[in-house]
Amino acid sequence: xxxxxxQHYTWQQIREFLSxxxxxxxxxxxxxxxxxxxxxxxxxDAEGRRELVLVGA
Numbered sequence: 398x399x400x401x402x403x404q405h406y407t408w409q410q411i412r413e414f415l416s417x418x419x420x421x422x423x424x425x426x427x428x429x430x431x432x433x434x435x436x437x438x439x440x441x442d443a444e445g446r447r448e449l450v451l452v453g454a
Contacts, residue, residue, distance in 0.1 A: 404426065405428070417447045
């Protein structure tokens with residue numbers, strides 16, 4: 398099963414560690430994410446701030 402990964406951080410942990418802007422998100426732990434699954438990702442917005450967005454392959 399190559400390409401699988403986990404996501405287990407809370408919104409508060411992500412916000413404190415990465416200084417993410419935006420509304421709080423209800424993130425849940427996920428331990429077997431397949432390559433084609435929609436996942437949360439941190440990216441820079443147009444002003445250069447970090448934001449959490451949902452992306453897919």
